[in-house]
Amino acid sequence: MPGQVAYQIMWNRLISIVEEQAQALVRTAFSTSVREAGDLSAGVYDAAGQMLAQAVTGTPGHVNAMADAVPHFIRDIGLDTMRPGDVYLTNDPWKGTGHLHDITVCTPAFHKDRLIGFFACTAHVTDIGGRGFGADADAVYEEGLHLPIMRFASAGTVDPTLIQIIRANVRAPDQLVGDLYALATCNDIGRGRLTEMLDEYGLDDLDGISDFILDHSRRATLDRIAALPQGQAAAHMRIDGYTRPVDLHVSVTFAGDRVLCDWTGTSGPDPKGINVPMVYTKAYACFALKCAIAPDIPNNAASLAPFEVTAPPGTIVNALHPAPVALRHVIGHLLPDTIFGALDQLMPGVVPAEGAGCLCNFQMSLRPRTGTGGAGDAEVLVFNSGGAGARPSLDGLSATAFPSGVMTMPVEATEQVGPVIIWRKELRPDSGGAGQYRGGLGQVMEVGPRAGYDMHLSAMFDRVEHPARGRRGGAAGGATTVALSDGTPLRGKGRQHIPEGTRAVMGFPGGGGYGDVGARDVDAVRRDLALGYITPEMARRDYGLSDHDVQAVLAATALGGEGANS
Structure with missing residues (x-):
């Protein structure tokens, strides 16, 4: 059995493998949102569906939601039916990453004729049919083509009927089908690299490395939580919403071996497509908590487990089917700032x-x-x-x-x-x-x-x-x-x-801004003015810069040719 050092090397190797997986997706995807913006995720999982490593490239909403997606694939497909060459997919908002425009592809990894784990990746696609990407739908049925958890390929053969259905329902069929093949290919690259690693270390499966990663991550995260001051704090944020303003209420509790994050009191669902499935709420809530409490511990099933996120069913952050959810990110991306309002009371000077x-x-x-x-x-x-x-x-x-x-x-x-x-x-x-x-x-x-x-x-x-x-x-x-x-x-x-x-x-x-404006370094104000980050009016009004200083900075800037977009 490999020792601690070898397992640590393999852990780093897995992170490298899934990063290569993600970069392959960036290079081969058809959608500009993936190629240019990096709106994707990639990860590797053990045979039980527990995430062991995620790519550095990607978004919390994808990878943290995808951490919960692979167990859905296991349940819906069935372990006993899985074969080498299989590829599965879904864009189910409640089992994937929160809306129909994200497609998650899951590939079982076999080694020596034994199922040892899974690779998964997600990408945002430009079009999935329906009304198009936007908030105007009244139900998820209007927002596009729903692909339940199903086989994209069986034993290496892509399902031609599925491809026909997809092509008949989207505005850019070549682009979308190309993205599906890119997703499947990047998983296959990860699978190949994993096989090479197992052969190199003479391993038959991922059991040992899985136990090592999850045990060390769990203990390290619990140590961070145990060092926190025990207590509870609440915060509120009001945002625009669509048909009416939305009130986000959160309570954060440091409770020994857990951090609890509860959204009781948050507004009910909106008639339009800004509602958030719970999987996406959990993804961004966990991300915010982990950033503040344990940012240097790699993301995996065990390092995420002590962060418990709850929300009453039927609130806008735990929207139920068939609520429209196309723009779930508009609210989901604001959840961390709401949580930071509570954490600032418990951990001053951190967020x-x-x-x-x-x-x-x-x-x-x-x-x-x-x-x-x-x-x-x-x-x-x-x-x-x-x-x-x-x-x-x-x-x-x-x-x-x-x-x-x-x-x-x-x-x-x-x-x-x-x-x-x-x-x-x-x-x-x-x-x-x-x-x-x-x-x-x-x-x-x-x-x-x-x-x-x-x-x-x-x-x-x-x-x-x-x-x-x-x-x-x-x-x-x-x-x-x-x-x-x-x-x-x-x-x-x-x-x-x-x-x-x-x-x-x-x-x-x-x-x-952060902190009293009167405490800002005067040289920093002058630099902001010279670079065009602030106007002379703001320099005078908000920062108290004198007319003489303003004119001196502007004169020096004119002589030096330093512009607003330098």
């Missing part, structure tokens, strides 16, 4: 101020006008980020997705996949909340269709009416703004027409 939270996504549906010779319909999904909240000793990160970690998509990649023009994409001055440490900046984007196309914009924004709050005396970040280029306001959520000759102009929210 950041509130940030933009949810991704600043929008989808553009484009149709050629009659007689213009347009190439055809197109769906273009764009991932963007607002500013992160300031940290206890550092400014917030600008245009950075937290907690999702999804990357902002390059302009060039977006314009290449559809007839759209992004006229402007730049940091948004003054959007970072003032404080001893400044909140991260949001962005300004201006987009429109190319000549000959009509465009509808599906907005997926929050923080319009309720911007990110500062912490410990810091000021709020800038609110989201959405309008046409002629000044006509648009809604923060929902499908809206962009008339010919106009563009959509969006200001994404900034993060809240």
Whole structure:
């Protein structure tokens, strides 16, 4: 039997294997949301379906939800029916990662004719049929094609009937089917690497390494929890919602060998598609707790187990079928900031101020006008980020997705996949909340269709009416703004027409500041002004910079050529 050192090496090797698995998906996926934004996850599991390692590349909403998905595959498919060459899939929001636009693919791993574990991966697809990606549906049935847990391939043969059904129900069949093959292939790469490792160490299965990983992770996490001050704290956040504002209420309890996170008191479900299945609530709640309490312990079934998340059924964070859930991320990404409000009372000086939270996504549906010779319909999904909240000793990160970690998509990649023009994409001055440490900046984007196309914009924004709050005396970040280029306001959520000759102009929210603004270093204020992060008006009004200082900075900036987007 291998010793402790060998098992530690194999643990690191498994993490490397699933990272290679994820990178293979990035390189082979058809959807820009995967290739450019990294909206994916990859993991390896033991024969009981317990997650042993996850890829560094990926999102908490995918991988932490996927940690619960593999046991569903085991139950629904049946261990006794699994064979080498099988591949399974689902996009069930309640058994996968929370909405129909994420497809999870699970592959059993066999070694020496014995089932020893599983590889799984998830990717966001641009289109799954239905109304398209947006919040406007009244039930999950309208949101797209539902693929229950089923076989994508049996003993190496892909199901042709399944492929026909998928092709007949989505707007971009080649893209979606290509993504399915990419998902299956990246799992196979992981399986091959695992076989090589087992052969190298002369092992027949994963039992020993599984016990080592889970035992060490469990004990390390419990040690961190035991060192916490026992107690309970509650927090509340109000956000925009869709048909009405949503109140998020959370209670966090440090209870010896467990951390309890309960969402009792949170608003009921919304009639439109911003509801959150419990699996997604659990994913982001666990992520927030783990970031604060045990950030350096690798994610796996055992390191997640002591974090217990509950929510009353039928609340917006424990939505029941058939609630519409397409934009579950809009609320799900705001759960960590709500939890941080409670943790700040229990662990002062650890958590950041509130940030933009949810991704600043929008989808553009484009149709050629009659007689213009347009190439055809197109769906273009764009991932963007607002500013992160300031940290206890550092400014917030600008245009950075937290907690999702999804990357902002390059302009060039977006314009290449559809007839759209992004006229402007730049940091948004003054959007970072003032404080001893400044909140991260949001962005300004201006987009429109190319000549000959009509465009509808599906907005997926929050923080319009309720911007990110500062912490410990810091000021709020800038609110989201959405309008046409002629000044006509648009809604923060929902499908809206962009008339010919106009563009959509969006200001994404900034993060809240941290600490008393009067304590901010004057040189940091001058630097922010020189870089264009703040305007002269904000420098004077919020930071108290004198007119003489403002003029001196502006003069030096003009001489040095230092601009807002340096």
